[in-house]
Amino acid sequence: MPRRSLAVLAALAVTLSLTAVPAEATPRTCDRPRVETFGPASVTGAIVGAAVHEGRAYVVARGQKPPVLAEIDLATRKVVRSVRLPDAPATGEPEGGWATAVSGGKVYVGTYPVPDLYSFDPATGEVAHLATLGRNGGFVWSLAAAPDGTLYAGTYPDGRVKEYVPATGAIRDFGVLAAGERYVRAVAADAVNVYAGLLDKGRLVAIDRATGAVKELAQGTAGIGVVADHGDRVLAVSGPTLIDVRKDGTDIRRVALGSGSLDALTVAPDGTVYGTSRPDGAVHRYRTGDGAITKVADPPSQDDETRRLALVDDHTLVGFSGSGGMWSLDLRTGVPDFTDLIEAGLPSGPERPQSMLLVPGRAVYVGGHFFMDVRDLRTGKQRRFRVPGEPKDLVRRGDKIYAAIYPSGQIISIDLRTDRVRGVAHLGHDQQRPWDIEYDPVTDKLLVASAPLGGRLEGALSVIDPRTGRVDSYLGVIPGQSLMSLSLDSRRGVVYLGGDVLGGGGVTPVKTTASVAAFDLRTRKVRWQADPVPNMRTFQDIKVHDGLLYGVYKRDSGAWIALDLATRTVKHQGTLSGYGELTVHRGKVFASTFFGGGNAYELGAETRHLATGLGDDWYTNPQLHFEPGSWRAWALSGRHLARIDLDPRCPLLTITQS
Template identity: 70%
Template sequence: MVVPTSAHASSAPDCGAQAVTTYGPASVTGAIVGAAVHDGHAYVVSRGPKPPVVAEIDLATRKVTRTATLPDGPAAGEPEGGWATAVADGKLYIGTYPVPDLYSYDLATGQVTHLRSFGANGGFVWSMAAAPDGALYLGTSSDGRLWEYIPSTGAVRRYGVLAQGEHYVRAVAVDDTTAYAGLLEKAKLLAVDRVSGAVRELAQGPAAVGTVTLYGERVLAASGSTLIDVRKDGTDRRQFEAGVGVIDAFEVAPDGTVYLTSRPDGAVYSYRTGQNTVIKVADPPSPGEETRALQLNGQQLIGFAGSGGMWWLDLPSGTSEFVDLIDAGLPAGPERTQSMLLMPNRALYIGGHFAVEVRDLRTGKQRRIRVVGEPKAMVRRGNEIYAALYPSGEIISIDVHTDKVRSHGYIGHDQSRPWDIEHDPVTDTILVASAPTGAKLHGALTVLDPDTGKLDVYPNVIPDQSLMSLSVDAARGVVYLGGDVLGGGGTPPTRATASIAAFDLQRRTVLWQIDPLPNHRTFQDLKVHDGLLYAVYKRVLGAWIALDPATGTIKHQGLLSGHGELYVHRGRVFTSTYFGGGNAYELGPKPKLLATGLGDEWHTNPQLQFEPGSFNAWTIVGRDLAKVRLDPRCPPVTIPDQHG
């Protein structure tokens, strides 16, 4: 039995028994976002834990020598990481999320200072670069703006709109006169005059421009897997499909050789101006990783892996070494849980960032299985756990006996957010509902035959909508699909109301499509029970319905405190929701609040995993793994305020 951090819980439906038992952090991580190198040391910023950790690593010993945390700023919300880093005048500057704040870390003293905020809670500082004169240039969301910050005076300038409708300045580089910005939704590479603010377009890419660097009089940028190489004045543009996946980092050698990495493979390539291709330099030093930064050190290329690692690649030989930053001394911290799956009486599988944590319910032991992404959803088929990963769109399985991870391929079709996964026992297939990233509307239904490996993808199955959820109705031979008119969120929707579609799993065709509630734009989850299709909406806070799929009529509906996943257990329908402190409900003709105070610390959507034969459900309270009594016959459980 897992040893709890509080008293032991009873599984009996006794309303007087202890209602909540916690078991420590559900998932811990050493993942990183921002990274920089300066004067023999590397600096990284953690991703997920609160508060984020800044760690200094000695490049000679490959050990963490000093750490600090980023204090909470005065604005609402708390930092959970820092994508953007830049070194200037003896300080490391860090731009954070999900509060777009700026901090400094003094490289001599280790002192951390909160400098200012660049927007409200929910925003990001995605990118930052230091000009030769020490001025900082930052790219933010969701306002899609470029900012100037002068460290010596604290003066701030917000530049004008770079492109109408753009919400993300994803990459920034800067020289004496000009800042160069990469846009996510409009996929443009822009040059912004530092003094006048005048904007010039240097290139239009096919996908988000997520990486920009400078070398001499040229600007190098990546638009997905397209490489852009252009002079700073906009002439002599060379643009080609590199064929290497999404390019995520650049480093330029003194001789003009450009080293780059791509995901999801994680391999290293090189390029020189005038080439129409890239050349593979080495196999992935950390397979399947996204690379946060590259730094050349003589004949060594140093890389920073998003899962929380560093690698050293010897360029002449092509050999590499990898160091896990937790092993090097980076403090691991509790992160937001991505997903959860219970194998009754055996284990809990908990999805985190680049790992699945396994809690053995028989022995209390824990172990971590490395996976190359975030498991957004998991489902069991026999002795295997299937998961769909962000951002690669890869479908994997984990053998419950050996922990062996097997890839079943990638969804493709611009799908990067696999939101839901189920197993259809009749066709014995794995079904995945997914959404794109950026300025795209079309989601996809993926049908995987796990025995043959055949992967069938049906993009735009609900026209001009992505898919947030699905629910198999084995008796009818259909899977119900829940749409989202916003798609990837980067382009105006063409429809005002989210649809439900019924997809025939034998004929592989849509049988019907309906729009149950006008002007409700996003379904969060669907679940079939007792002839009705239950649905929770996302954008309209807490709206839910129970629909008769045979007639299209709504039998029940109401409002909850927020949105989350639906579960059928012991002949009843349950949900756990964001907002209002984190609540759990039973749905039906007479909905009932079952618990409040669970917290809002899920990364994806609040989830419940019920133990067979009881109303005890595994979930998280704050960021701790917890077992909570959700017995509809008992008074609601009230949990004290949680601070994740």
């Protein structure tokens, strides 16, 4: 149910302090149409949840509104039916469902970013909304059915396990499992217990279904994101370690997984465990007592995330890939068979983009989930190709684009002429959230600002040689904070860094105020660090221009500042509708922001409100990409690729979404 926040809109009217444009300064070009749209910016067939039941697979689309639940005939590998999950009465709209389970012949789906529970009855085709398990902005991350059909859901951001009884609709909350925990990322259930993997705290716990008593079975070295029932034992994956423990917490075994991890497990009737590794996607097997996992086959879908594994007979393993694929693997031969789900009939649709890059006169690149969509500016044609994850930011170096990829923390290159994708480097050091990337033409290096995944605070500045892939990592360059943004002054050899006291989340911050720091690329040392505004916790973006460092704070009332680099004092400050990304163009600083319908501004001694109604459909930062020598910028209008006129001399541009 789309809603506009009246409170935000009312606040805009009184707090923005916008400057009107004198009528005599308005050029004639302002009378021409100022918005062009070009269809969906990023088209997706990506999936999150998946389940297998009686010769059929059920997958849930990611990023589409409303989400698609598709039924696939495993024999023909074709989508035979699809339904949409209807919007529920609570505030917010579902965009996907990570959590799926089968109970009593029905398929159950837990959604995000509203944590709702739905059922689909294959016999009747009926879809039903059953319950709301939290507030707007939450997730049902995991779902498991006990032998008696009772369902157990792991939720975010409250970090809890909740019970749902299909026969009665009764809901039970097992309460806080660990102080400060936000993610119950994985659950499994048997007749006695629920087993939950805690992502922030890295704990595997057993919850007595009758009494609610909680017992810790194992402590991991990293967040636990995969849990599987294995007879009298429980399996869990904690970063680069497979934990194999008896259900009473005894006889714990830890198996090193090497440099990667496992993202899905399934147990065969004979006790053999099959798993897929991340980031490559290869297939492995394990049995209790083995000192290592054994590779069974090369990746059926290279560098992909596996959402679900299942054995459909004694020798056939089926996997479901996050990019929107399904594969089967003959365990006797190791030969896979891959199916693109869009080609199989999965309805595709527009998703919220991750990133954008304009190559002037040539193309606009839009990063989505495991795909890049490209609009050729010379021909007007669209094309798309696969990338190994979510490109959180893009930068150009010569005839290549470089993308910072989540969740692998990988940097890839894309050839502008051929669309060929190649891996360049991995950030390592648990830096799986690369938020910002820039290119330094003086040193011919890539610069990446990143954050860790899960319960860690300190991020890193990575200096990468694109020719050799060498990574010089500067962990904790702002002590006690991760990095959300950077801005390069190549002439002075300095990169400025914007901090975030929350880090990867799930751990108590040690700072209360986000810092900025100046890092010398020649000496590789921090020149200075400052805390411009007390108790502002996160710099969403920073940009240096004309002796000032402009910064936009995240979720802190849309606050922005301009910091004098010479004196390190705040020269200008104000309030926008929300947070977003900064752009310098033709000597001016622009901001594009979330909330209040999606807005664009010019920042300076006075703030000009340039456009409203752009929509709030970016997945990461709202962005503007200006064409050289003009005021036309590539952006989004809703989920459509758009080119908008942001001439500061024109009146406020109001866009109405259809």
